[in-house]
Each structure stands twice: as C-alpha cells, then as structure tokens.
Amino acid sequence: MFTLPLGDDDAQLRPLEPWHAREFLAHIDRARPYVDPWIPWATYSTDLDSATATLQRYADRQAEDTRRIYGIWLEGTLVGGVMFTDFDAATGVCELGCWLEAEAAGRGLVTRACGVLIDWAFQERGMRRVEWWVAAHNTRSVDTARRLGMTRDGVLRQRSAYGGKRHDIEIWSLLSDDVPPTDAYEFPAPAVKAEKAELDRLMRVFLGAFTNTGGSRPNVDVVREVFIPQGTIIANVGSEPVVYDLDRFVEPRQKLLTDGTLTEFSEWEVAERTEIFASIAHRSSEYRKSGFLNGEPFEGAGRKTTQFVRTPAGWRMSSMVWEDI
Missing domain, CATH: 3.10.450.50 (Nuclear Transport Factor 2; Chain: A,)
Incomplete structure (x- = not known):
C-alpha cells in the first residue's frame, strides 16, 4: 500500500480499502451531517457491515478498472477522501468526487488530493476528460471545481432526487489540453513560514x-x-x-x-x-x-x-x- 504526502502539514493520501472499514465508519459518523446530502453511500454506511460493503464495492470496481477510492489522513486520522466515481479508460472520460469532515475544511486538502488523481488520470492513464458532477446548491463542491481550473459545461435541471425534492446538477470538466491555474493544486513549499x-x-x-x-x-x-x-x-x-x-x-x-x-x-x-x-x-x-x-x-x-x-x-x-x- 502506498502513502503519498499531500504537503508538509502531515496530510497523506492512501488507498481506502475494506480493511479500513472500522476507521471509515467512525469517520463517516463524524462527517455525516456535513456530507450526507451529497454522498449517497454516507447514508447507507451506518454500521460495520454496511461500511465494509461500501469499501468492498469500490475494491471490486477497482479490479474492473471502473472506480477507485482514496482516503485523506490528517495527523493520522481519516478526515475525508477523493474517488473516481466512474472511470472509463475506453472513452478516456472519468468522474471525480470528494468528501471531507467539517473540522478539516479550509486547508486545501481536497484540492491537493484531487490534483494527484487528475495528474494520474491524464499523465499515467492517458484520459482526455475529467468530470465533476455537483448539486447546484453544493457551493463547497462548486468552489473546489473552480480551484481545480475546471470549466462549467452546463446544468441538468432536476436531474437528481434527494430528501423528497428534485435538484439541478452542474457538470464541470477539465480536459487534458487545458492548462490549470499555476497554483490550482500545487503542494505547499517544504518550508512554509x-x-x-x-x-x-x-x-x-x-x-x-x-x-x-x-x-x-x-x-x-x-x-x-x-x-x-x-x-x-x-x-x-x-x-x-x-x-x-x-x-x-x-x-x-x-x-x-x-x-x-x-x-x-x-x-x-x-x-x-x-x-x-x-x-x-x-x-x-x-x-x-x-x-x-x-x-x-x-x-x-x-x-x-x-x-x-x-x-x-x-x-x-x-x-x-x-x-x-
């Protein structure tokens, strides 16, 4: 298993695997009020069995090269993660997603972690397009798309149902030909003042x-x-x-x-x-x-x-x- 530093603030990116289920469940319980409206599997991961099943589904899809999930650890505690919710190597199109506990927000962790996945998708796998699907009123996620240098392609009106209501979905994207902002997901310098x-x-x-x-x-x-x-x-x-x-x-x-x-x-x-x-x-x-x-x-x-x-x-x-x- 690899561990990739996300800067000099003791943040790390690691694969999130079924054997992490107990730690994952404790994390989701902390994060649930913050992420439940946006991440469907947060609703379903309510005990050890369901948390294990969530991670096992991603492990199965990774074996098929269609999905992947990674955790963000800060000072040794799982605080969030990033994922390919869809990965289609044949068409060169993939979709990114993310989640984070409230206490870990504002540090740039998701932006940095997404930058790692974007670089890997474009440089290692030859993908042509990375997409970001987000509920129009999820302003945190919209802000992340902007920081990653993505372009807002359009809106699917009332595309998603949650909480008894229909919600618009915005689609953002980054192409391999695009040049992201120079500081979009740059890691902090080794010696931050x-x-x-x-x-x-x-x-x-x-x-x-x-x-x-x-x-x-x-x-x-x-x-x-x-x-x-x-x-x-x-x-x-x-x-x-x-x-x-x-x-x-x-x-x-x-x-x-x-x-x-x-x-x-x-x-x-x-x-x-x-x-x-x-x-x-x-x-x-x-x-x-x-x-x-x-x-x-x-x-x-x-x-x-x-x-x-x-x-x-x-x-x-x-x-x-x-x-x-």
Whole structure:
C-alpha cells in the first residue's frame, strides 16, 4: 500500500480499502451531517457491515478498472477522501468526487488530493476528460471545481432526487489540453513560514468558533483568545457599517448558535491572500457559510479583510471587516 504526502502539514493520501472499514465508519459518523446530502453511500454506511460493503464495492470496481477510492489522513486520522466515481479508460472520460469532515475544511486538502488523481488520470492513464458532477446548491463542491481550473459545461435541471425534492446538477470538466491555474493544486513549499502557518491557524480557530454541526457546541468565546483585547469587528452588510467590540460581537452569537435559532451552521474560507510585513499582517478572504435558520436551510457567501499584529504572546487578530455577497 502506498502513502503519498499531500504537503508538509502531515496530510497523506492512501488507498481506502475494506480493511479500513472500522476507521471509515467512525469517520463517516463524524462527517455525516456535513456530507450526507451529497454522498449517497454516507447514508447507507451506518454500521460495520454496511461500511465494509461500501469499501468492498469500490475494491471490486477497482479490479474492473471502473472506480477507485482514496482516503485523506490528517495527523493520522481519516478526515475525508477523493474517488473516481466512474472511470472509463475506453472513452478516456472519468468522474471525480470528494468528501471531507467539517473540522478539516479550509486547508486545501481536497484540492491537493484531487490534483494527484487528475495528474494520474491524464499523465499515467492517458484520459482526455475529467468530470465533476455537483448539486447546484453544493457551493463547497462548486468552489473546489473552480480551484481545480475546471470549466462549467452546463446544468441538468432536476436531474437528481434527494430528501423528497428534485435538484439541478452542474457538470464541470477539465480536459487534458487545458492548462490549470499555476497554483490550482500545487503542494505547499517544504518550508512554509511559521508566521503564515500561525495566521492560517488563527483564521481556522475563528471560523470554527461558530460551528454547531452534528450536535457540536460552538465555542464563540474563543474569539477573545484570537483577538487582542481591544479588537474590533465590523459588519458592512447594511446601509451603514456596524462596529462591535468583542463582547458585543460574542454574546448575541453565542445565544443564536445555542438556542436553536441557527443550527448545523458552519463557515469556511474558499480563497485567501495573506501579506506579512514584519510584525503586522493583512489577509483578504472569500468565505462560504451554510446552516438552518429557524428551521429553514440557507447558504451564503462573503468577503473578509483581517488585520493581525504580533504581540509578546504571538500573532493575534486586531480587526476584521466582513460583507455578505
């Protein structure tokens, strides 16, 4: 069995095989609220027998050269995976898919892993076209297709049924003749600066503070730990900006996320650019969010700009402005 590093953050890509079933089941139980609407076999993999059967089906299809599945491990824990949901060597066309636990989102793991499979399909197997089929409202997956340099070919209206409703399916593709963006799935440099890694961590902690998927309890108070005490957060979403100090920002959101008003909520970065100037830094981000507000599903997107300062205790956020789009 091979193990392929996905960078210098202790992420690895490995074949996901039937003997992984127990670990796979534990992972799917953690990921289920996040992936169940999009990955059909997540619904069916509910015990050890069904989890084993899921992986065995992929093993059988791999023997036929029609499907393959790989897991993504982060610091020794299975957190997601990528797969060829269809692989037709005769026509030179294959389809990619992916899934990921909420806690592992925002690190570029899926993009990097998909890049490995795309390179293998084009360079080793001579495939001509890699497809990406995605529910039109699955914004996370649509964002991944864009990062991989894919082109949106079209929409199959009401192609898929789930939860008693019909859903549109978008088809994205990448051709072997296409030139992907230079940084589409480039691995991190071997020596990533410690400063950038710490700023990435602070942003993950901030966004993760509001997550309450799968019955998890949000930890909004952690916002006070990633900001300096005098930190300012500004919402530029209405007719005039609203300026918060940390207390005014934290308290109503803690209530909103714990009293049943906002459930299954998560927010994640889809793109960022960070500039570091000695002891100050600036980060521009694009983000997505989804959840249920008063029982109704919603999705959204926006932009953030965040300023950081290096303090005696390390890097901290000093201010943030966000707008929804």
